[in-house]
Amino acid sequence: MATQNHFIASLAYIDQRLDELNEEFGELPELEKDKQHELAIAKLQYEESQQIFADVQKFVITARNTLVELKEKEENLSKQQFLVRNNKEFDALSKEIEMIKQEHNDLSNRLRNEGVKEENLSRILEDQKANYDKLRAELVKIRQNIEELAGEQKEEVRLLNKQKELIVNNLKTYNYKEYNRIRKNLSDAATQIVRGRCSGCFNTITPQKIVEVRNNKELLYLCDHCGRILLSDDLVIDQNLVEDLLEEINSNS
Numbered sequence: 001m002a003t004q005n006h007f008i009a010s011l012a013y014i015d016q017r018l019d020e021l022n023e024e025f026g027e028l029p030e031l032e033k034d035k036q037h038e039l040a041i042a043k044l045q046y047e048e049s050q051q052i053f054a055d056v057q058k059f060v061i062t063a064r065n066t067l068v069e070l071k072e073k074e075e076n077l078s079k080q081q082f083l084v085r086n087n088k089e090f091d092a093l094s095k096e097i098e099m100i101k102q103e104h105n106d107l108s109n110r111l112r113n114e115g116v117k118e119e120n121l122s123r124i125l126e127d128q129k130a131n132y133d134k135l136r137a138e139l140v141k142i143r144q145n146i147e148e149l150a151g152e153q154k155e156e157v158r159l160l161n162k163q164k165e166l167i168v169n170n171l172k173t174y175n176y177k178e179y180n181r182i183r184k185n186l187s188d189a190a191t192q193i194v195r196g197r198c199s200g201c202f203n204t205i206t207p208q209k210i211v212e213v214r215n216n217k218e219l220l221y222l223c224d225h226c227g228r229i230l231l232s233d234d235l236v237i238d239q240n241l242v243e244d245l246l247e248e249i250n251s252n253s
Ligand SMILES: [Zn+2]
Pocket: 198, 199, 200, 201, 202, 203, 223, 224, 225, 226, 227, 228
């Protein structure tokens, strides 16, 4: 089963190969890295706003229904008031009606506020989407430039970028952001645990953590010493891993 650990491992494998190829391309690879980091942050912000927006919309729909129900309830109670036989019953109903009116009032106010929020959010979403699209276009442009410069290795670079795109699409946005954040300073942002050590900094990893990483491959663990993402020691990270993963992505889509 493809886990986040598999995706990160494949991404790291592809990036390593791209880095080797990229050495001759001057500042472009650096630009690409920065752009990816920006893009990952923009994507995360956009998705967070989408989530908030969805929650607000859900609230608005529920609140509108509740307001209708409260109104009906109030009307029914008012009708009942005509049928009561004594003051005590009448007062009890009055009290209940008053409470429902209050509830209706409070909810109406909240709904108005959420309406303002909804409007603002939809504007923010538009801006964030535009920003994301802009960054994406810039990233594509940088990659095209790299591919142009790649000469003989053009096809390989193009293929690697394509594979990378597929993997990134299946990576959780937060993990993608983390990977790129680390990669800004450490080009090998994700490294495997080998013989009990982080292969990025060669510090020892506790046996407990090694087991945790192995058993929770959907989560990402960082090396306590160097901050790189730790890849499970039971993965075999090579071309086959990437190909199997891409095959699985393909068969799922
Ligand atoms: Zn380390």
